Amino acid sequence: xxxxxxxxxxxxxxxxxxxxxxxRLDGRPVVVLSNNDGCVVARSQExxxxxxxxxxxxxxxxxxxxxxxxxxxxxxxxxxxxLSNRVMEVLAQFAPVQDIYSIDECFLDLTGLGEAPAETGRxxxxxxxxxxxxPVSVGIASSMTLAKLAAHVAKRQPGREGVCDFGAMAQxxxxxxxxxxxxxxxxxxGPRLAAGLRERGVHTVWQLRAMRTxxxxxxxxxxxxxxxxxxxxxxxxxxxxxxxxRQQIISxxxxxxxxxxxxxxxxxxxxxxxxxxxxxxxxxxVASTVxxxxxxxxxxxxxxxxxxxxxxxxxxxxADTLLLVRTALAGVRQLWRAxxxxxxxxxxxxxxxxxxxxxxxxxxxxGREASRAQLMQTLDRxxxxxxxxxxxxxxxxxxxxxxxxxxxxxxxxxxxxxxLARVR
Amino acid sequence: xxxxxxxxxxxxxxxxxxxxxxxxxxxRSPLYGHAIAAGFPSPxxxxxxxxLDLNQLLVRNRPATFFLRVQGxxxxxxxxxxxxxxxxxxxxxxxxxxxxxAVVDSELTVKRLIREHGRIExxxxxxxxxxxxxxxxxxxxxxxVVVHAIHxxx
Numbered sequence: 001x002x003x004x005x006x007x008x009x010x011x012x013x014x015x016x017x018x019x020x021x022x023x024r025l026d027g028r029p030v031v032v033l034s035n036n037d038g039c040v041v042a043r044s045q046e047x048x049x050x051x052x053x054x055x056x057x058x059x060x061x062x063x064x065x066x067x068x069x070x071x072x073x074x075x076x077x078x079x080x081x082x083l084s085n086r087v088m089e090v091l092a093q094f095a096p097v098q099d100i101y102s103i104d105e106c107f108l109d110l111t112g113l114g115e116a117p118a119e120t121g122r123x124x125x126x127x128x129x130x131x132x133x134x135p136v137s138v139g140i141a142s143s144m145t146l147a148k149l150a151a152h153v154a155k156r157q158p159g160r161e162g163v164c165d166f167g168a169m170a171q172x173x174x175x176x177x178x179x180x181x182x183x184x185x186x187x188x189x190g191p192r193l194a195a196g197l198r199e200r201g202v203h204t205v206w207q208l209r210a211m212r213t214x215x216x217x218x219x220x221x222x223x224x225x226x227x228x229x230x231x232x233x234x235x236x237x238x239x240x241x242x243x244x245x246r247q248q249i250i251s252x253x254x255x256x257x258x259x260x261x262x263x264x265x266x267x268x269x270x271x272x273x274x275x276x277x278x279x280x281x282x283x284x285x286v287a288s289t290v291x292x293x294x295x296x297x298x299x300x301x302x303x304x305x306x307x308x309x310x311x312x313x314x315x316x317x318x319a320d321t322l323l324l325v326r327t328a329l330a331g332v333r334q335l336w337r338a339x340x341x342x343x344x345x346x347x348x349x350x351x352x353x354x355x356x357x358x359x360x361x362x363x364x365x366x367g368r369e370a371s372r373a374q375l376m377q378t379l380d381r382x383x384x385x386x387x388x389x390x391x392x393x394x395x396x397x398x399x400x401x402x403x404x405x406x407x408x409x410x411x412x413x414x415x416x417x418x419x420l421a422r423v424r
Numbered sequence: 425x426x427x428x429x430x431x432x433x434x435x436x437x438x439x440x441x442x443x444x445x446x447x448x449x450x451x452r453s454p455l456y457g458h459a460i461a462a463g464f465p466s467p468x469x470x471x472x473x474x475x476l477d478l479n480q481l482l483v484r485n486r487p488a489t490f491f492l493r494v495q496g497x498x499x500x501x502x503x504x505x506x507x508x509x510x511x512x513x514x515x516x517x518x519x520x521x522x523x524x525x526a527v528v529d530s531e532l533t534v535k536r537l538i539r540e541h542g543r544i545e546x547x548x549x550x551x552x553x554x555x556x557x558x559x560x561x562x563x564x565x566x567x568x569v570v571v572h573a574i575h576x577x578x
Contacts, residue, residue, distance in 0.1 A: 023565075024530040086487040131488035131514045133567070413490075420493040423510065423525055423532040 003235045004110040004117050004140065004167065007147040008091055008124055011135040011155060011162075013104035014042035017083050018073050020133045021413045021421040029070045033058050033408075035288060035317050035353055041075060074409035077288045077313030077351060082414040084311050086132055094124055097298075099239040100309055103289065103350065107144055109239050121163035141166040144237045145230035148187040149205065153177065178206040188227050205231065249287070251276035252346020258297070259342045265294065265332055273328040273347045277321040280349055286317035288351035290324060292331035297343040306342075308335040313415075319355055482572050488515035490568065492525060492532065499523070499534055501549035509574040510534060516569035527565040528556055534570060 010016060014032040019025045029046035033039065039057045040047075050068055052061060058072060065072065084103045092098050095108035110117050121138035128136050139151025146166055154164035166174060183205055184194035202208050209231040216225040226236040251272040259265055269292060280287055293309035310331045318324060328347050411419035483489045494508040502523060504510070510525070518524050520539045525532055526546055535546035535556065544564055546556040558564055 021532075023527045023532065026530070089487040131485075133514070417491075417509075420491050420509065421532060422495045423492045423534045424494075424496045424498060 005147040010104040015044040078412040081311040081313035118165040142233040143230040249349040287349035291348035295344040306340040498548040511572040512568035514568040523570040525567040
């Protein structure tokens with residue numbers, strides 16, 4: 001029996017999240033800017049229609065924005081992380097196996113659930129729209145790569161009302177559809193591979209799908225062979241694999257034995273996060289979102305299963321081990337439930353960006369881990385006694401001028417009591 | 425709840441031991457509940473049943489529940505005051521006389537929904553505010569249904 005995989009993707013997630021609590025943004029061109037209000041990281045449909053490209057520096061857009069009344073919001077990761085957690089929690093109600101791919105994308109295994117998959121897709125769309133006020137697209141197919149492509153179609157063809165099930169499509173229609181999509185839209189086909197494919201006369205998804213796989217392992221590599229086989233509907237990727245998404249640092253490990261106690265999980269999460277934070281600093285980046293996940297052993301089918309995951313948005317981007325560990329620990333304490341035998345745990349750092357100059361200097365990898373840890377501990381003790389913020393890392397900025405660069409950040413509507421949305 | 429017959433009971437206990445559902449809504453009785461029906465003697469049980477969790481009382485559907493802050497006195501007669509926190513459940517179906525958060529002129533507003541005899545209106549609970557009547561072709565966007573208001577009496 002072939003698999004039935006759905007990819008659920010929140011449309012223009014950051015912008016849709018901003019709109020939930022601020023209906024004035026409905027119907028207007030809206031962009032969300034990166035952490036220091038540098039460049040565009042999300043666009044509403046109206047902003048896309050104005051030709052505003054992703055990644056465009058904001059200062060270059062000011063004139064256009066003024067002319068067309070474009071609203072710019074600073075990114076609000078506390079809000080996005082909370083809404084993402086809610087989306088994933090609701091999606092878990094629809095399928096026994098879930099793979100959270102990114103803050104706004106999730107694979108679901110709908111294999112053998114009985115209901116017509118497109119109908120499940122419509123119910124997902126309705127429920128997320130009603131409960132969370134967020135628009136989603138649902139792509140359904142027999143492999144993860146095809147499901148992602150189907151979601152791409154669902155999002156761009158208004159007639160489909162946000163749901164596209166390749167499995168329910170006539171062969172001729174499907175072929176015509178794939179012939180009309182560029183090969184570089186396929187998951188895993190980056191700019192370099194796309195250029196190589198074009199040289200070999202492969203321009204469309206349909207042509208890519210028709211490529212001969214024999215001898216590919218030596219030539220273009222396993223990756224391409226997998227993509228081609230996935231496009232033919234053979235599932236090569238499995239939902240419980242940790243797929244390596246864009247721009248994230250993952251630190252996770254399966255335990256040698258089953259772990260039931262919270263204290264042991266806390267130790268594991270601390271050490272994974274310390275490693276992830278170290279990697280983060282060594283590449284000169286800071287992160288805005290921390291994700292923590294736990295998983296019981298999916299192969300022990302008779303054992304009670306628990307595979308929770310949670311995202312936490314940081315108020316400001318950070319590469320500070322202590323802050324990141326504290327955040328991850330807060331997460332694992334929320335996720336852990338008594339009575340489950342956990343087999344794997346991990347942390348993911350995402351929404352990465354280059355660190356400022358001072359930060360890079362302070363955290364330059366001198367190899368003196370111990371003294372730095374001691375420094376951070378001392379700092380924490382002083383702050384605990386004298387009040388938070390008495391001593392701060394230079395990385396947080398002595399003059400909090402950078403804060404003003406988040407000039408248009410919306411309130412943390414869902415995570416701070418002082419910042420709840422107002423209702424008259 | 426149906427009391428399981430004697431022949432059912434052992435099977436249902438075994439079922440519970442083998443398959444605790446991590447997503448099942450928590451439905452503990454306050455303080456000391458049915459010692460047998462609650463089954464599964466988890467160490468966490470003692471702990472949890474020593475206090476009442478307001479989340480259990482106020483939040484029925486966690487992912488669909490949001491908190492909003494009231495500004496103004498338009499719902500004063502419904503016991504909703506300036507500064508109160510509304511618990512809004514977006515998964516609840518709004519019906520006639522529900523207190524709802526609606527979108528009016530691009531703003532969130534809390535009012536009582538009146539939906540009978542083909543008319544749809546939003547009523548304040550304060551005589552100083554006129555009812556909001558929908559104009560022809562105007563669509564009413566209900567943001568969510570208010571299920572509780574939290575009031576600070578200090």
